[in-house]
Amino acid sequence: MTEADVVVLNESGLHVRTCGVFVQVASRFKAEVFVRHGDVEVNGKSILGLIGLAAESGAVLRLRADGADETDAVTALQELVESRFGGMN
Amino acid sequence: MTGIGASPGIGVGPVMVVVAEELSVREFPILPARVDAEVAFFENALACSRRDLKQIRNGIAAELGESEAAIYDAHLLMLDDPELRRAVHSGIRDQFRNAGVVFRDHMSGVAAKLARVEDEYLRERRADVLDVERRVLRYLVGGGQRGMSGLTEPSIVVAHEIGPSDVAMFERDRVLGVVLETGGRTSHAAIVARGRGIPAVVGVKGATQAARTGDLAVVDGSRGEVDFRPDEATRAKVEVRRGRLAEADRVLRELRTLPAETLDGHRVELGINIELPGEAAIALEVGADSIGLFRTEFFYLGRAELPSEEEQYVAYRAVAEQLAPRPVIFRTMDLGGDKVASYLGTTHETNPFLGYRGIRFALQHPEVFRAQLRAIYRASAHGRVRIMFPMISDLDELRRASALCEDVVAELRRAGVSHDPKVEIGIMVETPSAVWVSDFLARQSAFFSIGTNDLIQYTLAMDRDNERLAHLYQPLHPAVLRSIRHAADAAHARGRWVGVCGEMASDPRTAVLLLGLGADELSVTAYELPRVKAAIRGVTHAQARTLAEQALLLPSAETVEELIHRTLDPVLPANVLHNQNPS
Numbered sequence: 001m002t003e004a005d006v007v008v009l010n011e012s013g014l015h016v017r018t019c020g021v022f023v024q025v026a027s028r029f030k031a032e033v034f035v036r037h038g039d040v041e042v043n044g045k046s047i048l049g050l051i052g053l054a055a056e057s058g059a060v061l062r063l064r065a066d067g068a069d070e071t072d073a074v075t076a077l078q079e080l081v082e083s084r085f086g087g088m089n
Numbered sequence: 090m091t092g093i094g095a096s097p098g099i100g101v102g103p104v105m106v107v108v109a110e111e112l113s114v115r116e117f118p119i120l121p122a123r124v125d126a127e128v129a130f131f132e133n134a135l136a137c138s139r140r141d142l143k144q145i146r147n148g149i150a151a152e153l154g155e156s157e158a159a160i161y162d163a164h165l166l167m168l169d170d171p172e173l174r175r176a177v178h179s180g181i182r183d184q185f186r187n188a189g190v191v192f193r194d195h196m197s198g199v200a201a202k203l204a205r206v207e208d209e210y211l212r213e214r215r216a217d218v219l220d221v222e223r224r225v226l227r228y229l230v231g232g233g234q235r236g237m238s239g240l241t242e243p244s245i246v247v248a249h250e251i252g253p254s255d256v257a258m259f260e261r262d263r264v265l266g267v268v269l270e271t272g273g274r275t276s277h278a279a280i281v282a283r284g285r286g287i288p289a290v291v292g293v294k295g296a297t298q299a300a301r302t303g304d305l306a307v308v309d310g311s312r313g314e315v316d317f318r319p320d321e322a323t324r325a326k327v328e329v330r331r332g333r334l335a336e337a338d339r340v341l342r343e344l345r346t347l348p349a350e351t352l353d354g355h356r357v358e359l360g361i362n363i364e365l366p367g368e369a370a371i372a373l374e375v376g377a378d379s380i381g382l383f384r385t386e387f388f389y390l391g392r393a394e395l396p397s398e399e400e401q402y403v404a405y406r407a408v409a410e411q412l413a414p415r416p417v418i419f420r421t422m423d424l425g426g427d428k429v430a431s432y433l434g435t436t437h438e439t440n441p442f443l444g445y446r447g448i449r450f451a452l453q454h455p456e457v458f459r460a461q462l463r464a465i466y467r468a469s470a471h472g473r474v475r476i477m478f479p480m481i482s483d484l485d486e487l488r489r490a491s492a493l494c495e496d497v498v499a500e501l502r503r504a505g506v507s508h509d510p511k512v513e514i515g516i517m518v519e520t521p522s523a524v525w526v527s528d529f530l531a532r533q534s535a536f537f538s539i540g541t542n543d544l545i546q547y548t549l550a551m552d553r554d555n556e557r558l559a560h561l562y563q564p565l566h567p568a569v570l571r572s573i574r575h576a577a578d579a580a581h582a583r584g585r586w587v588g589v590c591g592e593m594a595s596d597p598r599t600a601v602l603l604l605g606l607g608a609d610e611l612s613v614t615a616y617e618l619p620r621v622k623a624a625i626r627g628v629t630h631a632q633a634r635t636l637a638e639q640a641l642l643l644p645s646a647e648t649v650e651e652l653i654h655r656t657l658d659p660v661l662p663a664n665v666l667h668n669q670n671p672s
Contacts, residue, residue, distance in 0.1 A: 012210045012213075013210050015210060015213065015214055016160065016163045016213075016214050016217045017159050017160055017162075017163050019163065020159070020162055020163030020166050023166050024166070042172075043171065043172050045171055046170050046171055046172040046173070047163065047166045047167050047170055048167055048170045048172065048173055048195075048196075048199045048218070049170075049172055051199060051203070051214050051217075051218060052198070052199040052202040052203070053202075054202050054203055054211055054214075056208075056210065056211075086389075086390050087390050088390075
């Protein structure tokens, strides 16, 4: 299992389009991906789960992956979030 | 009532209050023998919704570009959500509940988590979830897809909020104006309304209470005002204002087919700046001579992986073909700075505008850069293509970028792929260093395009995103004017032409000054093109040159501004000086 914390930098938080890109990237990996915000943890390949986290700008997310390519998955997702999802608002 | 003007223009017509349709879901048990059929029924509803959404998505992508279509990609992902499908399948198979109820419960559960109404960001997310919920429920309990089909006559649509899928149904002929209680200027509804030329005012609290279906309403998207049941006097005033707007518009529109030529016959190439391939059509609509700046970053941003050469080629070709025989300047990727693409390994920088961006970035990613150049060269077989590199600060960078172009041309020739081997290659002049080595740069480039936005911030050492420095952003600062003149002279000394593609060119008065400073081409915001053209047609080249000579002798931006007003205001036509808001 690989874990990492990451901060949401986008001004409007984890909005619908960012969740969509997150799911697209997460789904490229075989590993199961989970995202925790506060007490709630959801499937990182479920866009509705991610949207339901209601994560705002500045929220800390814990990424967790389990499976053969778990390290790559966590690294890629961490970079994605840190880059503000490629420069979205 | 007032709100936020989200799309300019005035719409007058009968109101249609659109309320979210009631899709009441009845609960009933599913017989064990029927569970497979119920699961199939649910999957079919998803499949139909997916088909509808894809159609909308592709329509929006073609009209407004890929980045506006991204919201529909997210909606499509909701239909494929693994947890959603697991929950609905299990609700049907294990609890024998019907698909409509289980589906609605799951979606409502997500929406409930976003119910803190005071937060606009969360409200928007909730609206998207509910939009997808309604879309699928229509197939589970209702009669399938719906849209703005409830409009029997052209109307002013008044609603609390409108989901992305309803917005896509807006048709210019049927929707005369839009009033929403929610949303901002950058909301999806606002963007689509602007794209289709429908006047819109958003953020009007209490609009659905105040409006009654069938009443006459006036929507003024330029001022952000809405009037339900206007009295006679107001209606008369609106008609006058509408008439004036239409008249000003007509006069400027008549310029469409006329050249951007001074009174003494000096011709200027007047183009527009675009960001999305879908905007190419606007160039023809406003009568532009060219696209003087096609920013190509959109391909790289807001997505998870690199665009393929093929994908870029298809889009570039479409733009080149539409404009032909008019030229299109493709500015190669200007990533970094305020635009980052995570998968290219850009990282946070403390000073991104002085950092890893523009050509610096491109030369470090030759494979990515080469794919873009190949796409542009392939498109060059289908129109008149020019290439321009951003952020050049010395001759070495220009040489290396040009060498890549030569490689690409040789490669395409060997492979027998059609292309134009004589594509003009130029540079953006936007750094002070480029200004001061412009004599060297002019040897190797076919043209300069002066990017004033960055040139101003680099020359004046002021961050244009810093609000406390806003007063220092002075396009007319003597240092800026001297830089422009210096670069223009260096280009002309080598027989090269000079363009300006920053915001400075979009102001009609400043455009005249730029002409006097030596600009042969101006690339402006499409919306301002008619006024800039009218300004050019209102002066002689000699007047513009005299104005520039005088301006170069003045010590401050304020005095230059005064000079410009004193010189041009008596000469230029009224519809150029007073812009879109005659009252």
